[in-house]
Amino acid sequence: MSETQHFRKHGKSWEEIVAHCRVLVLDLDFPAVRAWKQQTGGKAVGCFPVYTPQELIAAAGGLPVTLYGGRGLLEIDHADSRIQSFVCSIARSTLELGLANHLDWMDGFVVPSICDVARNLSGVWQRNFPGQFVFYLHLPQNVDSASSLVYYRGELERFRARLAELTGRAVSDQALQSAIRTYNRNRELLAELYRRRTVQPEQWPASHIYALAGVGNVLPREEHNQLLEAALALGESRPRPKRDWVRVALRGMFCEQPPLELLEVLEEAGCAVVDDDAQIGARFFLEPVADNGDPLTALAEAYLHQTVLTPVNNPGQRSRSEDLLGRCREKWIQGVVFASAKFCEPALYDAVRLKRAVEHAGLPTLEFEYEEKMTVFESVRMQAETFVESVLFFS
Amino acid sequence: MSSSYQYQDVGRDLQKKMLGDWYRRLENAPRDGTPVAYLFISGNIGELLRSFGFELLYPEVNALQCGIKKVAGDLILKAEDLGYSSDVCGYVKNDIGLATSGNRGPFGTLPKPDLLVCNYSGCNTYIKWFEALAEHYDAPVFLLDVPYRRTGETQRQEDLDYVVAQLEQLARVCAEMTGKPYDPDALSAQLENSRAAEDLWVRILESAQHRPAPFDAFFEAVFFMAPIYVLRGTRECVDYYEAAWKEIEERMAHKLGPVSEERFRVVIEGPPPWPNFRNFWELFKRWGVCCVASTYSKVGGIWDFGLRHDPRRPMESLAEYAVNCYTNWDWTLRRHMLERYVSDYAADALVIHSVKSCRAFSVGQADVREHFTRSRDLPTLFLESDLADPRYFSEAQIRNRIDAFFEALEHRRVAAVRPVA
Numbered sequence: 001m002s003e004t005q006h007f008r009k010h011g012k013s014w015e016e017i018v019a020h021c022r023v024l025v026l027d028l029d030f031p032a033v034r035a036w037k038q039q040t041g042g043k044a045v046g047c048f049p050v051y052t053p054q055e056l057i058a059a060a061g062g063l064p065v066t067l068y069g070g071r072g073l074l075e076i077d078h079a080d081s082r083i084q085s086f087v088c089s090i091a092r093s094t095l096e097l098g099l100a101n102h103l104d105w106m107d108g109f110v111v112p113s114i115c116d117v118a119r120n121l122s123g124v125w126q127r128n129f130p131g132q133f134v135f136y137l138h139l140p141q142n143v144d145s146a147s148s149l150v151y152y153r154g155e156l157e158r159f160r161a162r163l164a165e166l167t168g169r170a171v172s173d174q175a176l177q178s179a180i181r182t183y184n185r186n187r188e189l190l191a192e193l194y195r196r197r198t199v200q201p202e203q204w205p206a207s208h209i210y211a212l213a214g215v216g217n218v219l220p221r222e223e224h225n226q227l228l229e230a231a232l233a234l235g236e237s238r239p240r241p242k243r244d245w246v247r248v249a250l251r252g253m254f255c256e257q258p259p260l261e262l263l264e265v266l267e268e269a270g271c272a273v274v275d276d277d278a279q280i281g282a283r284f285f286l287e288p289v290a291d292n293g294d295p296l297t298a299l300a301e302a303y304l305h306q307t308v309l310t311p312v313n314n315p316g317q318r319s320r321s322e323d324l325l326g327r328c329r330e331k332w333i334q335g336v337v338f339a340s341a342k343f344c345e346p347a348l349y350d351a352v353r354l355k356r357a358v359e360h361a362g363l364p365t366l367e368f369e370y371e372e373k374m375t376v377f378e379s380v381r382m383q384a385e386t387f388v389e390s391v392l393f394f395s
Numbered sequence: 396m397s398s399s400y401q402y403q404d405v406g407r408d409l410q411k412k413m414l415g416d417w418y419r420r421l422e423n424a425p426r427d428g429t430p431v432a433y434l435f436i437s438g439n440i441g442e443l444l445r446s447f448g449f450e451l452l453y454p455e456v457n458a459l460q461c462g463i464k465k466v467a468g469d470l471i472l473k474a475e476d477l478g479y480s481s482d483v484c485g486y487v488k489n490d491i492g493l494a495t496s497g498n499r500g501p502f503g504t505l506p507k508p509d510l511l512v513c514n515y516s517g518c519n520t521y522i523k524w525f526e527a528l529a530e531h532y533d534a535p536v537f538l539l540d541v542p543y544r545r546t547g548e549t550q551r552q553e554d555l556d557y558v559v560a561q562l563e564q565l566a567r568v569c570a571e572m573t574g575k576p577y578d579p580d581a582l583s584a585q586l587e588n589s590r591a592a593e594d595l596w597v598r599i600l601e602s603a604q605h606r607p608a609p610f611d612a613f614f615e616a617v618f619f620m621a622p623i624y625v626l627r628g629t630r631e632c633v634d635y636y637e638a639a640w641k642e643i644e645e646r647m648a649h650k651l652g653p654v655s656e657e658r659f660r661v662v663i664e665g666p667p668p669w670p671n672f673r674n675f676w677e678l679f680k681r682w683g684v685c686c687v688a689s690t691y692s693k694v695g696g697i698w699d700f701g702l703r704h705d706p707r708r709p710m711e712s713l714a715e716y717a718v719n720c721y722t723n724w725d726w727t728l729r730r731h732m733l734e735r736y737v738s739d740y741a742a743d744a745l746v747i748h749s750v751k752s753c754r755a756f757s758v759g760q761a762d763v764r765e766h767f768t769r770s771r772d773l774p775t776l777f778l779e780s781d782l783a784d785p786r787y788f789s790e791a792q793i794r795n796r797i798d799a800f801f802e803a804l805e806h807r808r809v810a811a812v813r814p815v816a
Contacts, residue, residue: 082762084779086482086751091758115519119543120758123726127762136725141515141522142540147560151542154553314522314538343482345754349523352478353530369480 021215043107059179060163066217069093090256108133114312143316176295184288189228201272250276256341269384311346321357406639438516438717442585442628447569458486462669464501485783517723558714583706585628595636607657609646613686624695658683665748670785682801688736693721
């Protein structure tokens, strides 16, 4: 019985769904993935964040599983001798997951070209797991060039062929279109979940939304869609008290994830997180991907022109600062929190320029770094409380 | 060096003069009305830009000059005052520090860019770097996207076609900016010079296969390689390597080398710590260590495995070159290169200098140490500091590690010759 059927049958509450999702998100033995493999006999493919076109894996009959590192629950032991300490935690802890046998279910690993660390990790992975299917996906950076569409479509074609070798199932255009529809539905439901939070942040706590969205990283999207439909219906049912708080956008969590406590601390301090880039991979496209015509061209076009801007893709003619300020206007945001993962160069570079632009536009900012393994939140709590007070009482 | 030698120090002296002249041309570019393009060393397609009359400026070279002249520390702090994290690339911070200080450095005053060409090869930081400069100078960026050269595969034609299409696009941008049409003959003439310089440079690099090696392929190569990185395609660059080759020939004839007695031959992986370059070299020289092959000398192009610019296929060969720079190779290829160097150059050990600033270089180096020590039984020394930020160079610690390593290596050698009965 799937997770969602289980909830429906037993009439679980919102809190129970969230708690269960949270367990599945944080369990480093990936029980949901193992159960799927046992039931289907299919191949599970790990995907390093941020952006892997998972529709292709699903269309090949595989289960795409986004790996978000050790979630702060893993001691870095074996990976220490492979990757230096000045490198972001997610790269080290993802390798540790593999070396410590947490990923023995994994039939393949996809690494998109999001940064220098991810790129080099693909090679480290190949040496440490010889024989495993590893696909390094080059995401085009010259997004305004017509040649990028041709190139990226070709890259996706190569990915499709390799996946067919892995799963033994050719990926037809029809299967891919069907997967695109499932993923479009998933993005639609996630967008609705985030939209409701924007309107009523007290009703939809950020850490709950996080768990509900995050469980999609370990479940088939069809099942995740059912779960989100159930959650959307349940979420309205228990009104929570309104409170005075500051509506914030949170930036920097697109790849390495903070402990969930960090989101809770921010909310407790009075920050209503109404826009964030946490685990952005599933919400990467601004518009639905075309589900007619050539599906590879549709996915390539979507990547080039319909992406949410993160520090690891290229805006082309778009402006990162205009994009962020536009969101702030649209969602009545009162301040921006730049929370960069320690050692995450792309986030740290963007934070400098975006912070300047946001402050220039008259919005206050809060900036700090986090690590997936952080355990003490008092400093962040104090900074966030001060930030909230300054916005509420002085701005 | 004794005056009985005709060519000694020619390589270094001529290089200094050429770089000095180049920086003067850059300083005068605004006065002379010469358009200026900024670009990066790895996979630079300077010949194409020069064929449109651009003078070329390489922010990385400025950063290393600031490092070696010991002004990088202050510039880095200036960038940190502007909000840049202590954990991001020191080269970028050095350059931001320079740009916000009127672009005045030890090399003179630098012109603003008319065009920023982000020839992206093996480094995402390049993109961030030029995004920041584009905002600071309000200059256009052309992002040349160069796919990573991936494992075990022969060169993929699609990757080259993609780069060629973008080079053609860049040529149109340059033609529009300068009013000069794309001239394939002018480009080919430069590529002819590039090829000639590359032949000579490879000859110099391979001279280190001799015993004693006439040339240090890391500590000296960083000087000898400058012309082929920044002035490749010019006649003076070919002249330079002809002169430098004479120096190397003379050294071989007289069994001269960078150390008075060559005791250890090493391969070095990683960039140098520029602010402490001399001290770092001295720590190796004390042990009679000569670097016989290095990867840093391949960041701007890998020619010792046969690749050359080809005037008959100008755009295609520029694309091949851009894809095949060291940090744009994946780790399987990088590892094979190191293995080949260890064997072809008869190295006694591998030295890895891991720098925090450059993740493109560093991530995976610890894994390579695992490979060489465990699977190849090759003594491997792992050192950590930085290429730009002097705060990360702990001389006492590095000295201790180097001394302990070569002491152990010497002991191993003695023990192998005279086994205990």
